Amino acid sequence: MTRTLCSALPTHARTGPVTVAGWIHRRRQLANVTFVVLRDRSGLAQIVVTEPQVREQVSRLPEETVVRVTGTASANAKAPGGVEIIDPTVHALSAPAEPTPVELWRPALGVGLPTALDHAAITWRHPARQAVWQIAAASLAGFRRHLDGAGFTEVTTPKIVGGSTESGANVFALDYFGKTAYLAQSPQLYKQMLTGVFERVYEVGPVFRAEPHDTARHLAEYVSLDVEFGFVDDHRDVLALLRTVLAAMVDAIREKAGAAVETIGVELPVVPERIPVVHFEEALELVGARPTEPDLAPEHERFLGKWAKERFDSDFLAVEGYPAVKRPFYTHPQPGDARWTNSFDLLFRGLELVTGGQRLHNHADYLTALAARGADPAEYAPYLEAMRHGMPPHGGFAIGLERWVARVIEAGNVREATLFPRDIHRLHP
Amino acid sequence: MTRTLCSALPTHARTGPVTVAGWIHRRRQLANVTFVVLRDRSGLAQIVVTEPQVREQVSRLPEETVVRVTGTASANAKAPGGVEIIDPTVHALSAPAEPTPVELWRPALGVGLPTALDHAAITWRHPARQAVWQIAAASLAGFRRHLDGAGFTEVTTPKIVGGSTESGANVFALDYFGKTAYLAQSPQLYKQMLTGVFERVYEVGPVFRAEPHDTARHLAEYVSLDVEFGFVDDHRDVLALLRTVLAAMVDAIREKAGAAVETIGVELPVVPERIPVVHFEEALELVGARPTEPDLAPEHERFLGKWAKERFDSDFLAVEGYPAVKRPFYTHPQPGDARWTNSFDLLFRGLELVTGGQRLHNHADYLTALAARGADPAEYAPYLEAMRHGMPPHGGFAIGLERWVARVIEAGNVREATLFPRDIHRLHP
Incomplete structure (x- = not known):
């Protein structure tokens, strides 16, 4: 039957x-x-x-x-x-099960996060835990569906790389048939090269950060939803696409994981028609930081999140113009004032969720940017080859899947939204 | 405008x-x-x-x-x-491009594979090369669309793991905050654990094999399309699902990459309503190998591929019942004769494309299987925990994306279907 x-x-x-x-x-x-x-x-x-x-x-x-x-x-x-x-x-259909380390039939798991993670294969069976991942899976489906419909090509790029992606810090090194290789910190350079091929690309894949942070929002391995596309005017075009991607992800959660949303009792965010934007310089003023601060601290981000909610009734706020000194070499400067950049961070409920922006696209500008940082262009030769032979103005962004889900369900710790988290202390299960 | x-x-x-x-x-x-x-x-x-x-x-x-x-x-x-x-x-929109290492406007690239790979960011721009990847991207879309429609949940599992997945051989090791960790050879153990949660799961992600092979069909990193699901009777249920997945991938190629198919001049395979199956024992007879041979050699696979084409007019042939001695510990034995297993290889045009089968699902059977191999159950503790607390009869398979595409386009080398291949000699670009 x-x-x-x-x-x-x-x-x-x-x-x-x-x-x-x-x-x-x-x-x-x-x-x-x-x-x-x-x-x-x-x-x-x-x-x-x-x-x-x-x-x-x-x-x-x-x-x-x-x-x-x-x-x-x-x-x-x-x-x-x-x-x-x-x-x-x-x-x-199975042998009689042995008593589980937590009682899955209870309405709540009722154990601390470390215990839940130690027994992840069992604790994810709990309906309230399953629901969290169903929101993640629906988010992935919504991300792809939207980009497929917008003429993007899915790509897969190597996670074992010959050089570090953005800086030499915080990379995992491995022995690769007698050579030293690294785990990719992001598909950044590859997705740019492929924008020269397909114009519009996305990738969903793992990224690796050997950051010795032990915080509620850092993982040593996470899933990055990467987007890059050509023929943009500036970073505002990138932000506009990001807005539609996030809206599509929320729609997909509502559509494909409606029961999960009810199980957890989540209030889904509303992605506004236009995400409010403040310039970094203005953001510093708003949070009362010195105008020479090169970055926003987590408490600044929380403050700005509340401010955006009160001022614009928005869960989202884009901070644009981040100081060039804190952005990677490929970042496009702000026209007219090279202290700033055509880049942004997107805050979601007061936490940085997405980094994006416009990139340089002319070979000569790359050489200048690398020289200013004392970096050797030879280390970036295959990447610079793309720039040498005609690249459109382009930009993109990366969304951290687990951070996204953690914020959607308002979890205190990103590990709650990760099937088998990896961090400085955790390598099992 | x-x-x-x-x-x-x-x-x-x-x-x-x-x-x-x-x-x-x-x-x-x-x-x-x-x-x-x-x-x-x-x-x-x-x-x-x-x-x-x-x-x-x-x-x-x-x-x-x-x-x-x-x-x-x-x-x-x-x-x-x-x-x-x-x-x-x-x-x-860009600075004048410098002369490219290959002339992209010519109908064919006209360079050898090493040169094409050395300049991958440029050579993928060639319309005939782009078409190859469009077939890959369409395959991915078809894979997911079919499984999403069949009640599967997409999962993402860690690529940095504390133990090797299946055996100690051919793994990349890395220093993980002072501990030794490994790059996952497959998501096998995780997808089984998650079958205990979601019943039906799939994952598209990189897998890593430190195999010192320098052949036309091996990569050190490739994209694995992994499927695992519960409530199967045996491996024939797994093969039946695989058939529908492959048919959906071909349909998606036809639908989403029709122009690419025309550009390359590909004849798409027809996935038969029923994939023909031979038992391993019979396959040895067919190829004229000794009945004690534990595996099929590449020339055996080619022979069987031709045989299936002639006998059944099928590009696909499943060989079931592989000897237990050559299969991993989690493989379910063939009922009544434990020399053989409830597993199969799927040959596509005479090349192994997919390995799949039914797994053990009772804890006691795992202990027996590990003991028979002299393996320490403690090394598999989090995985065995899933088996200890009720697992349905289950099975699954893994398709190598690049091999699939290479066979579809009848390329001689899997690297032709890989954006940025990694092998024993190649770590760039």
Whole structure:
């Protein structure tokens, strides 16, 4: 008999026998009846066991054992979905499960983050945890769907690279057949080279940062949603595309992970028609920092996040014009004042979520920028080759998937939105 | 004025001025006229320059310079798409391009693979090269679209891992904050753990093999299309899903990369309604190998590929039942005869493309399998935790993206289908 998903049971009420399969999420053995709540990828279903022989069988199948159940779907307003299964036969598909390190049937996990992460393969089974990742998966789908529709080409670029991407700091080194290689900190140089090929490219892939930070928002490996495209006027075109990408991601969450949003009780952000923008110089004034500060501190970002919410009723705020001294060599200067750049950070609920901007596109400008930093152009030869042979004005951005999801669900720690996080202390599971 | 893509020019003929933008693909300066072929992400367009001042301007813009051109679209049966642009004004968007290492306007690249790879950022601009990657990108889209529609959840798993995935051989090691870590050879253990969470998962991501092979089909880093799902009866269910995935990938190529297929002149494979299957034991007989051979050699695979074509008119052949001794510890044995396994290799045009099968799902069976190999269960503790607490019968497979594309386009070398290949000799660009 074909399997019915728990979520589809209501359409099967009183139509004859149905078969469901999944994990025994909860088992309650009362005096004359055993209630089993079954969990599958679609949700939960209640099974009512009264037949003594089946009750005896179920008594030997602890929670998390995997079973297939055939019975009759029967309306019961008190059951999840308004339907339960009665008169079941039960077939165990796994050996009886051993007691889990956390009780997954409880409404909340009720353990600290380190314990949850130590037992990630089990704790992600909890419906409230599953829901977090369903939001992540929907975000990925929305990101790609929007860009596919806008003429972008998906690319995949190497994660083992011969030189560090942006600076020599915080890279993981490895032995590569006797040579030293590095794990890519970003696909930045490759996505620019490929903008010279396909005009519009995106990549979803891991990036690696050997940053010895032990904070709630840093990971040593995370998923970067990278976009780069040509024929822009300046960074404002990049910000405009970013706005539509974020809106598409929110739409996809609503559409594909609506149940997850309800399970967690998330209020989805509204991406405004125009994301408010302040210049870095103005941002420093707003937060009361000295005008020579080269960067915004986390508390500045939080302040600006609140300010944008109050002033523009926006969860998003773009800070443009970041000082050239703090931006990578490929950043395009602000026309007329090279202290500043055509780049931005996007703050989402007071936390930096995206860095983007316009890049240099002429070979001579790259040579000047590298010389100003004392960098050797020879180290960037294959990249500079693209610039030497005709590149359009271009720009792009990168969204950190886990940060995005953590902010959407208002989690305090980015690790809550990461299936198997990697940080300075954590290499397992 | 908004930009029109070259491919959309025919709809603009004689409707007033149009603006196109892209690379000067080819420039021919005749006595009284200059022809410019412009290349953008959609294709080519011809521009006819007769005005002396514009001709003089264009004489200073070599091929690959990026320009914006405004003029009148005018029907001309001899021009690409039947429309050319006349009376143009030209605005350079990049500095004049330096001469490229290969002439991109020629119908074929006309250089050897090493040269093409050395200058990848330039050579991928060639329309015939672009087409190869458009087939790759369409394949990715088709893979995901099919699985999204079949209730799968996309996951992302760590590429830095604390232990080697399947065996200690051929892994890249790195220093991870003072500990030794490895680059994941596959997401195998993680995708199984997540099958315990989401039932059906897939991942598209890089995998790393420190194999010192220097062959036309090995890469040190490639893109793996990984699938794993629960509630299977055996490996035949896995093969049935694989069939639908491959058919969806071919459909997506046809739909999204039709022009690329035409450019290269590819004959797309037909995925049969049922992929023919031979048992490993029978395959040895067919190729005339000794019945104790534990594996198929490349020449055996080629022979079987031809045999399947002749016998079943199929580009695909599954060889099932591979000897347990050559399969990883998690492989499910063939019921009734544990010499063999519930696993398969899928040959595509005589080359191994996919490995898949059913996995063990009970904790006790894992302990037995690891003990038989002298492996320490403690090294697999987080993975075994999933098995300890209820896992459905499950299986999956992995498709190598580059191998897939190389076979589709009938390229002799997998590097032809890789944007920036990594191998024992190549770490740049």
